[in-house]
Amino acid sequence: MPKVTSAVEKQVESVAADIGRVRAEIQRFVVGQEDVVEGCLIALLAGGHVLLEGVPGLGKTELVKALGRVTHLSNTRIQFTPDMMPMDITGTHMLLEGDDGRRESQFQRGPIFANLVLADEINRATPKTQSALLEAMQEVSVTVGGETFQLERPFFVMATQNPIEMEGTYPLPEAQVDRFLFKLVVEFPDSEDLAAILDRTTGQKTVGLESVLSRERLIQLQDLSRQVEISPAIRSLVVQLILATHPEKQEASELVRKYVRHGSSPRGGQAVILAAKARALMQGRLHVAEQDVRDVLFPALRHRLLLNFEGEAEGVRTDDILRLISNEARLEAVL
CATH class of the missing domain: 3.40.50.300 (P-loop containing nucleotide triphosphate hydrolases)
Incomplete structure (x- = not known):
């Protein structure tokens, strides 16, 4: 590191x-x-x-x-x-007439x-x-x-x-x-x-x-x-949290197996770490704390979990599943 x-x-x-x-x-x-x-x-x-x-x-x-x-x-x-x-978003090439009367293609930038x-x-x-x-x-x-x-x-x-x-x-x-x-x-x-x-x-x-x-x-x-630094133990916690969103993994709870069709992609783990680093920096710290990870977990992952038909039918919210996952995950020492 x-x-x-x-x-x-x-x-x-x-x-x-x-x-x-x-x-x-x-x-x-x-x-x-x-x-x-x-x-x-x-x-x-x-x-x-x-x-x-x-x-x-x-x-x-x-x-x-x-x-x-x-x-x-x-x-x-x-x-x-x-x-x-x-x-309408990116822009397009348009034929415009120059001072010399010649028409040439110019790129007109869009609002992006x-x-x-x-x-x-x-x-x-x-x-x-x-x-x-x-x-x-x-x-x-x-x-x-x-x-x-x-x-x-x-x-x-x-x-x-x-x-x-x-x-x-x-x-x-x-x-x-x-x-x-x-x-x-x-x-x-x-x-x-x-x-x-x-x-x-x-x-x-x-x-x-x-x-x-x-x-x-x-x-x-x-x-x-x-x-901003992230310790091996905190990184391991993020890995544990991401794996726990996948119903086919051993880290998954019964609730995840029952209601989740697809868990978070690796991009979700990247989002948690990047957001946790930003939160730590905003608080004047150069290292990620456990609370940084838990605080950004919901906005970083709530749109990355896909519920199955049963979960949709019963009105299950991804935030409820993430709350359970967060409560069950434990920070462990990494040798």
Whole structure:
């Protein structure tokens, strides 16, 4: 395991303060949803992407706008619709007339070319159009007409989707959903938060947000997050947790064997470790603690477990299964 240098240790001291300013500024604009805000910050620091699920009107779009403003990132919004084409996202070559009167092909960039991309209601678009976004997320590049264009760091996609029970939605395939580091569920606000939302959105006052974190500093934090250490014992815990999601493995509980059809892919383990490292860094630590792993387990894995017919019929939630798995997993010493 690589040793953390003293130079890195000095950088860490200011990380918690930087993230604290970002968090505080966002919460001036977004009422409640502290867990969702925290999850987005962890994913951003880890270099992953976020899938936000909730019914319309819960402030998902406002959260993305706030994050873009306070981090000084270029941001775009893509409203997905059933008639949208892949080129509406990636861009396309167009014949344009130059000053000399000649017409030549030039690439017109689509809205995917931004640091922060809000993919609104992604499950209202057809699978072909969804794939254009998801491939860009995976490759951090766009290929159009045989020409490849790199996307600029940081590249962070926050996709929103309506619950799949709603009409006019196209469920994301499991392999596509797997590309999101986190799936965050945006819950309906309680009475206190709802009252605050109504006051803020029906009055005359508007909240102005300040940019408190530069793009260059954010890239530094993302690179620093990768240098956070994880012990063999913590890594072994992550392996144990991932294997326990697979019904055919000996680590699986009776509940998993009864209700789960497919467990998490190895990408789920990567997500847990990367997110745990980011969480540790946000708290000013250069090592991953057991609690870091357990705290990021739900958003990192809830979209990677596929229930069988019995689980779907009985209304079993993946969070319930993950809670049982987390409670049964034990941190053991690794010699």
